[in-house]
Amino acid sequence: MEVPILKQGPYLIASIQSALSDADLVQLRDALVEQVGRLRSRGVIVDVTALDVMDSFATRTLRDITFMIRLRGAETVIVGIQPDVAFTMVQLGLKLEGVPTALDLEEGIAFLRQKAAVPNKEGSPRGR
Amino acid sequence: MEVPILKQGPYLIASIQSALSDADLVQLRDALVEQVGRLRSRGVIVDVTALDVMDSFATRTLRDITFMIRLRGAETVIVGIQPDVAFTMVQLGLKLEGVPTALDLEEGIAFLRQKAAVPNKEGSPRGR
Amino acid sequence: MDGERDPLDALAQTEGSMSSGKDRVLEEVAVQIHSDTDIVAARQKGRLLAASLGFSSSELTLIATAISELARNIVLYAKQGEIVLRLCERGDRRGVMVRARDQGPGIPDIRRALQGGFSTSRSLGLGLPGVRRLMDEFEIESRIGYGTTVTARKWRR
Amino acid sequence: MDGERDPLDALAQTEGSMSSGKDRVLEEVAVQIHSDTDIVAARQKGRLLAASLGFSSSELTLIATAISELARNIVLYAKQGEIVLRLCERGDRRGVMVRARDQGPGIPDIRRALQGGFSTSRSLGLGLPGVRRLMDEFEIESRIGYGTTVTARKWRR
């Protein structure tokens, strides 16, 4: 089941569904990295609100997405990690280090806007 | 094969070719650091679009370039990291931390312009 | 179990809390694991089954995540196998058992695999030690060339 | 492989997945490594060779990068050596083998070198663990005073 990617102004928004297979996630990674270049997006939001399980594979792939997109000059934020999922991740020792997170879509967009407005050496350089 | 360095207004642009040896990269580093001083450049763009492989040596040298030039008061941005290269870098654990990246030349110039317009404590002090 | 002093060490290794197999089985379902979509199916079935015992939603997520990790190890390292999900009763406690079984290559050094941070693939090596932390009981049995069986249980509080 | 119990440990160390050497060789080319321009030549040859098997462009970049890292280690630590590039077949799978061989000083502690973050030069110490992650199979054999051989394989999916 492919994850749909929405273009919203300078941002891409991908909303992950519950029954996400590893292959779907890898497909999402490659699609996002490609579209960030083609559509010249400044930021990417990956919404995991509906995701049932964030295991080591999902965590690693979300990290890969974030770092790959950063190397292409845009910023990524993961939004919607649910309390149960957050609890399990902590128990598993999965930390998402270096990966920005926000409460929900709204906060995610606010994060990307602010990143663009106040650039710093590690931020997205493409803001105006 | 020496990397040609172009002067474009207040910026220096270096476009790396595919078959770049370690010695070429070190030569580029030294040339950039020297020219930033001599030409009083405010920013440097290193375009790696054509580079076939970004291994640990290339990553380290690009970081060195960025930090050396920052110590000389100018900002560097790496542009054109291709999706395949970004994927490999992430698999290798090479993150280019502290090194600004942008999609392509155009975005790189936009980044340097904006850096100059909105300086911050971590940015280029020579902005006006 | 001290693997280093076990004379059978080279043949079979076991590690973990060996809890009695005298649990009463209330319900059981097996999911065949061949590909990454089976991983999703297994964890969904496990969540559903465990929900019938009245586990909290946090615990259901823990259980589903453990299943996901074990099923993925089957796909990654043994190509195929099965996940057995079982509701069981021991004394006055009820719980869920997850058993991941394969006839893959086996794990050469279980201790090292359980230490965490050890991985023969490109991943984080957090799977097995993570599952052990998530569940109440955890056993692993592996024999080189014969396969691996991981059994984990979670009891309702 | 448990290096700690190996009586030959002091002489030769081996680490990694020891996969059968019974692969059928389809094509082979060796590149002598003496200087940094040979590193570029080796990775270009490797990419070209692997491309003939139909690897994806992502995989070709992974393979070329692995070659680059191994060839650089030869130049840095052994001064000279060779990279053997081989297309091979095992059962119904085809893939590429990269073997980096030198008669340099050898690696005193392979385990430590494979942990990552360990480096005797000024670099990141990500080379060997990185190559291991990039490729499907990875073996390393080293004997102090005699040299080092690293063999890595990537199979087409």
Ligand SMILES: Nc1ncnc2c1ncn2[C@@H]1O[C@H](COP(=O)(O)OP(=O)(O)O)[C@@H](O)[C@H]1O
């Ligand atoms: N079912 C299995 N069969 C064979 N080897 C396994 C199996 N499960 C785990 N392993 C081995 O144990 C190591 C650690 O596993 P794990 O903790 O799940 O981390 P990861 O899968 O991220 O490497 C794996 O890298 C693999 O070598």
Ligand SMILES: Nc1ncnc2c1ncn2[C@@H]1O[C@H](COP(=O)(O)OP(=O)(O)O)[C@@H](O)[C@H]1O
């Ligand atoms: N071919 C070799 N011969 C001798 N020593 C080596 C060789 N390759 C690697 N090493 C040793 O292993 C260490 C780790 O290597 P590597 O992971 O590639 O990182 P780096 O080259 O960045 O130090 C090196 O610092 C070096 O001491």
